[in-house]
Amino acid sequence: MTSRGIAAAAAVFAIALPGAAQAQGPPGQASTPGAPGVGDPYFPEEGNGGYDVRNYDLTLGYDPATDHLDGLALIKARATQTLGSFHLDLTGLDVHSVKVDDVPARFERSGQELIVTPHNRLRERSTFTVAVDYGGTPATIVGSPIVFGSPYGFLHTDDGNFIGAEPNAANTWFPGNDHPSDKATHVFRVTVPAGKSVIANGKLVSQETSGDKSTFTWEELDPMATYLATVDTGNWVFKNGTTPGGVPETVAVDPTLIQSQANAVDFFYDTTAEATDYLATQFGPYPFMATGAIADNATYNGRALGFSLETQTRPVYSAVRSTTTIAHELSHQWFGDSVSVADWHNIWLNEGFATFAEYLWLDHKGTRTAQQSFNADYSRPASSSFWRIVVADPQRDTMFASAVYRRGGMTLQALRTKIGDGPFFEILRTWAAEHRHGNGSTDQFIALAKRISGQDLDPFFQTWLYTPQKPTSW
Numbered sequence: 001m002t003s004r005g006i007a008a009a010a011a012v013f014a015i016a017l018p019g020a021a022q023a024q025g026p027p028g029q030a031s032t033p034g035a036p037g038v039g040d041p042y043f044p045e046e047g048n049g050g051y052d053v054r055n056y057d058l059t060l061g062y063d064p065a066t067d068h069l070d071g072l073a074l075i076k077a078r079a080t081q082t083l084g085s086f087h088l089d090l091t092g093l094d095v096h097s098v099k100v101d102d103v104p105a106r107f108e109r110s111g112q113e114l115i116v117t118p119h120n121r122l123r124e125r126s127t128f129t130v131a132v133d134y135g136g137t138p139a140t141i142v143g144s145p146i147v148f149g150s151p152y153g154f155l156h157t158d159d160g161n162f163i164g165a166e167p168n169a170a171n172t173w174f175p176g177n178d179h180p181s182d183k184a185t186h187v188f189r190v191t192v193p194a195g196k197s198v199i200a201n202g203k204l205v206s207q208e209t210s211g212d213k214s215t216f217t218w219e220e221l222d223p224m225a226t227y228l229a230t231v232d233t234g235n236w237v238f239k240n241g242t243t244p245g246g247v248p249e250t251v252a253v254d255p256t257l258i259q260s261q262a263n264a265v266d267f268f269y270d271t272t273a274e275a276t277d278y279l280a281t282q283f284g285p286y287p288f289m290a291t292g293a294i295a296d297n298a299t300y301n302g303r304a305l306g307f308s309l310e311t312q313t314r315p316v317y318s319a320v321r322s323t324t325t326i327a328h329e330l331s332h333q334w335f336g337d338s339v340s341v342a343d344w345h346n347i348w349l350n351e352g353f354a355t356f357a358e359y360l361w362l363d364h365k366g367t368r369t370a371q372q373s374f375n376a377d378y379s380r381p382a383s384s385s386f387w388r389i390v391v392a393d394p395q396r397d398t399m400f401a402s403a404v405y406r407r408g409g410m411t412l413q414a415l416r417t418k419i420g421d422g423p424f425f426e427i428l429r430t431w432a433a434e435h436r437h438g439n440g441s442t443d444q445f446i447a448l449a450k451r452i453s454g455q456d457l458d459p460f461f462q463t464w465l466y467t468p469q470k471p472t473s474w
């Protein structure tokens with residue numbers, strides 16, 4: 001489900017040559033390698049060109065005692081061009097073999113690129129399955145400035161593991177087309193030592209124990225960006241049900257969190273239900289088949305992580321978090337997960353919207369009005385470096401800067417007061433509906449806002465999203 005054109009991918013290919021081997025094909029035909037990236041301005045190597053993934057079927061074994069992951073990834077994809085070779089993203093780990101349509105393929109590795117040369121050239125528009133047999137100890141990303149300096153990706157916890165991979169860490173635990181422009185369905189078949197359990201995205205379709213191993217199969221059958229996939233193993237206390245609004249809900253909480261907060265399971269369960277149903281009254285129908293929470297006791301080198309991520313259908317939390325954080329992560333189910341960024345420079349479409357959802361949530365709870373939240377954020381002095389970030393293009397290492405969140409949220413509240421609640425909420429609901437299970441860009445959002453409000457909002461968005469100064473009139 002790729003939304004970017006081949007032109008953009010081809011441009012990147014010219015910059016980063018993979019040096020892929022040639023597939024066998026009729027003599028005299030031009031080499032037809034798939035591009036190593038999709039042209040993301042912040043992450044040129046993320047994603048790949050020439051195909052479109054339909055489904056990831058991951059058979060995994062994880063042993064918390066050794067931190068070792070074994071994987072067989074079956075990737076079903078459709079070629080969008082003739083392919084003599086193509087790339088997958090994969091960082092670290094060992095690749096034992098690669099097959100394409102059951103035929104052994106040649107492969108080589110170069111940085112995060114796994115370059116596959118199938119025995120037979122793949123025809124444009126044909127569907128094929130890549131099987132990658134791999135394994136090793138996934139590396140946590142540390143020291144990168146991208147996620148406010150926090151370790152992220154695959155975390156090895158006391159009792160298992162915990163995954164939060166935004167924006168570029170899915171390829172540290174499975175091979176794929178690691179960019180939100182290519183969404184796919186996911187199946188996770190995960191085997192762990194008996195006594196441990198597994199929570200992941202979507203719904204649990206089977207669970208069986210034989211001998212000293214247990215296997216859990218989870219399925220997310222709505223399209224999902226790779227970074228929103230999570231598979232978390234360990235000791236879990238589960239609570240299942242349905243929200244009053246009718247959304248199936250599963251919560252999993254690490255029992256060590258319950259030791260310090262006795263009501264942790266009910267707290268996550270009840271807050272998630274309330275926020276899921278409340279946000280649906282604001283943004284339109286909940287976009288997925290389940291909601292929930294995964295709350296772990298996650299540390300890195302003994303230090304607590306400030307870790308919450310909007311993993312699809314079921315956000316992850318590295319400890320017990322506030323109701324506002326829970327509402328924030330659930331608002332991403334609409335803005336981020338269902339409507340995903342076309343590329344990463346549009347990140348304010350996730351974080352600004354989730355911050356605005358916090359404003360709504362605090363208003364709903366009677367804590368303060370959305371305008372009071374706006375006022376508090378706006379009160380930062382004009383001299384603050386906060387106002388220097390261009391929200392619509394914050395740059396890679398500052399893509400999660402607080403301005404992307406708070407100024408992004410202020411932008412929506414300012415728009416609301418400018419055009420009125422009627423058109424404003426119609427814009428949000430139309431955005432969620434028209435791009436449901438797809439992608440969106442800032443330009444598309446601005447065009448929609450202009451269409452629904454009937455106003456020329458270019459100066460407004462220029463001031464709020466593109467000018468590195470504190471807005472004074474709009």
Ligand code: TRP
Binds near residue numbers: 165329
């Ligand atoms: N999207 C997260 C939020 O706003 C922040 C985040 C980015 C994150 N990358 C992450 C959290 C990686 C955990 C892991 O809630």
Ligand code: ZN
Binds near residue numbers: 351
């Ligand atoms: Zn967020």
